[in-house]
Amino acid sequence: MPIATPEVYNEMLDRAKAGKFAYPAINVTSSQTLTAALQGFEEAESDGILQVSVGGAEYWSGSTKKDRVAGSLAFAAYAREVAKNYNVTVALHTDHCAKQNIDSWIRPLMELSAEEVKAGRDPFFQSHMWDGSAVPLEENLEIAKEMLALTKASNTILEVEIGVVGGEEDGVVGEINEKLYTTAEDGLKTVEALGLGENGRYITALTFGNVHGVYKPGHVKLRPEILGDIQKEVGEKVGKDMPFDLVMHGGSGSSAEEIATAVRNGVIKMNVDTDTQYAFTRPVVDWMLKNYEGVLKVDGEVGNKKQYDPRAWGKAAEAGMAARVVEACERLGSAGTKM
Ligand SMILES: O=C(CO)COP(=O)(O)O
Ligand SMILES: O=C[C@H](O)COP(=O)(O)O
Ligand SMILES: [Zn+2]
């Protein structure tokens, strides 16, 4: 299917909210991981979201080039071509954009998309995240207002982060503390600043102990029930039932029950990276260990071209990651819901 148009993306998000399911948003850093995500969505009969981080975008441009705008456009162009052959609809998103990356990353992307829209074409991406978690809430929301005007002009949707996602982000490891849990007061300030859609559509990462990466049991305490409390409290104040379209970060390592509670409370997008990274790499490890003598030129031998051809182990890697994407679709309830 073609990449979701802005209209189709809006419809996807509305269907998820009404149907109480969420889309996996899979971080991809290469054509192989992108293929794996598409394969997983198709197998699960689920639509979905493909996203790039700033580091991922740089990698897409060539690991020695690190051109984040070129890499983002390359990802989008590649996805646009290959997605046509998969029987599901996907939307394209840029993940966490910290303040210092706005001018070198999402602002130019949104400006380029706005030109496309003016010329009667679709934007390059369907949504962009502004991550203001490193600045005070007032500044986060001031910048969010400006970003919302830009996403509106480029016919895209904004994602904001209210509260803090813990763990590693852009190579920086944050602390685990009370900032990882958004309050209803901060939720209300968000609606007061950004409105309820009249200024442009936005989706919100309210945090409930989410952490990037996977840790040993006991390290992370997810409290997805607070999302329901915030929806209720803010909803009563602004006169709208379930006012937030929510995003869950740090999907890896979360239990089926935690995910189900989050989805019940309005999560419609869940980001998964670490678990799909591992699912991609694990079969490669297996392949290399089992085919040791073929992938290496041992003792003066010539190895086995059929075993060291990157397509051979690449296909196994993609199948492993696709299976993890299917699992995400099942846990989020998006399996079998494709348009
Ligand atoms: O939130 C994420 C990307 O924004 C992904 O987090 P995980 O790596 O923990 O799945
Ligand atoms: O920010 C969270 C994602 O897992 C992206 O990670 P990354 O910055 O290593 O690409
Ligand atoms: Zn953040």
Ligand SMILES: [Zn+2]
């Ligand atoms: Zn995240």
